[in-house]
Amino acid sequence: MAYAWDPGTDPLDILAHLGEDDHPNGAVIPPIYQNSLFVFPNTEGLLGALEGSPLAKPEHYSRLSNPTMDVVEQKIAALEGSDQCKVVGSGMAAISNAVFSTVKAGSHVVLPDTTYGPVRKLIEQYLSRFGVSHTYVHGGSVDEIIAVTRPETSLIYLESPTSALFRLQDIPAITEFARSRGISTIIDNTYSTPLYLRPIDLGVDIVCHSATKYMGGHSDITAGAICTSEERMEQMMRFEVGLFGNALHPMSAWLLNRGLRTMPLRLTRHEATANTVAAWVEARPEVSVVHHLSLESFAQRDLYLKMFKGSTGLFSFELKTDSRAIITKFCDALQIFQRGISWGGHESLVVPIHAKPADYETARWAIRLYCGLEAPETLIADLERGFATLSA
Ligand SMILES: *Cc1c(COP(=O)(O)O)cnc(C)c1O
Numbered sequence: 001m002a003y004a005w006d007p008g009t010d011p012l013d014i015l016a017h018l019g020e021d022d023h024p025n026g027a028v029i030p031p032i033y034q035n036s037l038f039v040f041p042n043t044e045g046l047l048g049a050l051e052g053s054p055l056a057k058p059e060h061y062s063r064l065s066n067p068t069m070d071v072v073e074q075k076i077a078a079l080e081g082s083d084q085c086k087v088v089g090s091g092m093a094a095i096s097n098a099v100f101s102t103v104k105a106g107s108h109v110v111l112p113d114t115t116y117g118p119v120r121k122l123i124e125q126y127l128s129r130f131g132v133s134h135t136y137v138h139g140g141s142v143d144e145i146i147a148v149t150r151p152e153t154s155l156i157y158l159e160s161p162t163s164a165l166f167r168l169q170d171i172p173a174i175t176e177f178a179r180s181r182g183i184s185t186i187i188d189n190t191y192s193t194p195l196y197l198r199p200i201d202l203g204v205d206i207v208c209h210s211a212t213k214y215m216g217g218h219s220d221i222t223a224g225a226i227c228t229s230e231e232r233m234e235q236m237m238r239f240e241v242g243l244f245g246n247a248l249h250p251m252s253a254w255l256l257n258r259g260l261r262t263m264p265l266r267l268t269r270h271e272a273t274a275n276t277v278a279a280w281v282e283a284r285p286e287v288s289v290v291h292h293l294s295l296e297s298f299a300q301r302d303l304y305l306k307m308f309k310g311s312t313g314l315f316s317f318e319l320k321t322d323s324r325a326i327i328t329k330f331c332d333a334l335q336i337f338q339r340g341i342s343w344g345g346h347e348s349l350v351v352p353i354h355a356k357p358a359d360y361e362t363a364r365w366a367i368r369l370y371c372g373l374e375a376p377e378t379l380i381a382d383l384e385r386g387f388a389t390l391s392a
Contacts, residue, residue, distance in 0.1 A: 011079055011195055015261045019074035032254045033068045037061050054237035055084065055230070063245050064237060068253040073225075075260055076215070079194035080207055082227035086241055087253060091190060091210025092118055093246035094224030098206045099123065099155065100244075101236050102184040105131040107154040112139030112169065113357045114162035116188060123157070138359060140300060142173040149181065158204070159188040160197070160307075164316060164353045164366060166291040168303040175203030190214075195267055196310045206232060213344030214312065217259035217266055220345075221252040266373065270313030273379065274371040278315050280380050281369075286390050290317040291366065314343050316353065316368040319390070327352050327365050329389045336374060336382040343370035348379055 005014055020030055038059050040046040049060040059065045069087050077085035088094050099122065103109065109123050113136035123134050135148040145156060156178050160169045171187070178185045187199045190210045199207050209215060211223035226236065241247075248256070271294075278292040290297070292315035293304050304311075319327065331339055337350040349370040356363035371379060 005078065007078075007081065009078075011264045012261075014078050015075055015263065018078055019071040030068065030071050030254070030257065032250050033062075033066050034250050035062060035066065053234060054242065055234055062250065063247045064242055066247075066250055066253070068250040068257075069248055072253055072257045072260060075257070076194070076209070076211075076225050077227060080189075080227040081194070081198055081200045082207065083230040084233035085225055085227045086233060086236070087211065087248045087256065088224045088226065088241065089246040089248050089252075090222040091188075091208065091212055091224040092122075093244070094208040094210070094226045095119055095186070095188065096122060097236055097240035097244060097246070098186050098208050098226055098228075099127070099157065100240050101206075101232065102155040102186065103127060103132050104154070106152055107132045108150050108152045109134040109155045109157060110137060110145055110148055110153060111135075111157040112137055112159060112162055112167060114139070114165050114167050114355065115157065115159050116163055119157070119159070119188070136358065138357065139167055139169040140303075142170050142177060145169075145174055146177055149177075149183070153181070153183055156183055156185050157187075158185060158199075160199075161191055161293060163191060163314065164355050164368060165357065166293060166298075166315065167357075168293075168300045168307070170303055171199060171202040171204060171307055175205075179203060191312055191314060192308065193263065193267060193312070195264055196312065197308050200227065202307065205229070211256055212342065214263055214267060214270075215260055216256055216344065217263060218255070218345055219342065219347065221255045221259075223248050223252055223256050267310075267312055269373055270371055271310050273374075273376045274311065274313045274315055274369075276376040277369065277371050277379050277383070278317075281317050281383065284387060286319055286321075286387060288318045288320045291315055292317075313371040314368065316366040318364060318366050321390070322365055324352075324354075324365065326390065327367060330386040331367065333385040333389045334382050335385065336378055337369060346373040348372035348374055348382075 073085040137144050158169050175185050185204045186206045187204045189207050190213050193214050207227040209225040211225050278290055282290040293311035331350050337348045340349045341351050351368050353366050354363050
């Protein structure tokens with residue numbers, strides 16, 4: 001019997017069952033379809049697949065689609081509330097495909113100056129080769145975005161929050177403006193996952209994820225997801241997804257499905273731990289500011305309360321000192337927080353980030369913490385080791 005679900009279904013139910021109705025040979029877990037291609041019983045069937053919509057089933061070639069990808073795509077689309085989802089080989093693959101689908105020579109892109117570094121590089125250093133220009137904004141005010149928009153602006157790119165300084169954009173105000181001008185919007189929703197922010201409901205055209213983070217959840221795959229309308233996805237399958245060829249490996253799609261099943265449980269834990277740890281860090285006299293969405297002191301608290309269902313395990317803080325040597329020593333003293341980029345797995349991580357958005361007079365260091373699944377007391381005791389280096 002097909003599993004019945006609707007938009008009000010608990011995400012845990014969706015992630016446990018959606019898309020898993022046919023149990024081949026009674027397999028309780030969908031098998032890994034380790035196939036590059038799929039054959040047809042007759043030539044008409046094959047030609048129908050080649051000539052038809054790239055979204056149609058059955059699959060014919062795994063660069064485009066594969067039943068193991070299909071299971072996770074159904075689940076992520078259901079959580080995001082999008083018509084379609086496509087999983088690809090990394091978050092940057094998802095973002096590159098989406099961005100290329102919205103620009104042509106002469107286009108102009110607006111994006112926050114604290115956007116994820118490789119995305120800034122893609123737009124600033126790479127797309128400029130093809131005659132695509134851009135303007136950076138702080139992002140916090142829709143008026144600032146409207147002011148820099150030009151007739152040739154084809155894309156407003158959002159990341160809310162950005163992942164070093166945790167800056168938000170007013171998504172509904174921006175999408176209302178963008179739609180009135182026929183400008184596409186893309187958001188990187190990796191920090192929140194669809195459990196805490198549903199950008200499609202707020203009018204965003206394309207939602208991208210690094211599924212490497214919370215969705216995979218175990219630091220063992222790189223993966224990306226693109227969520228959008230039927231119309232945009234069909235075009236993206238014919239062009240970017242089909243031509244750039246950055247398909248997700250079937251084994252990684254299978255691991256992604258395994259990770260997704262527990263995402264709501266993990267996120268609840270990451271959220272509670274990060275809230276405890278961030279409040280503790282904020283009370284330290286050595287700290288000048290904590291950038292964490294759910295703190296009362298958070299600079300854009302109104303926007304947070306307006307759009308988000310919760311915050312997750314990632315935040316950053318600044319010490320009163322801005323010495324690289326002192327910050328390095330602080331991070332080196334940590335034993336549980338391991339020094340590394342990325343996030344979303346069970347293990348807590350720390351990374352110093354040197355940032356200079358336009359509103360900073362000079363570059364400053366922020367220390368970004370990712371709170372994994374360890375006990376909050378363990379993490380706080382670990383941070384005590386870091387703070388002890390400041391008085392030594
Ligand atoms: C990691 C990350 C990406 C890129 O994802 P990959 O899977 O590493 O390609 C994009 N955006 C944000 C916010 C990220 O943290």
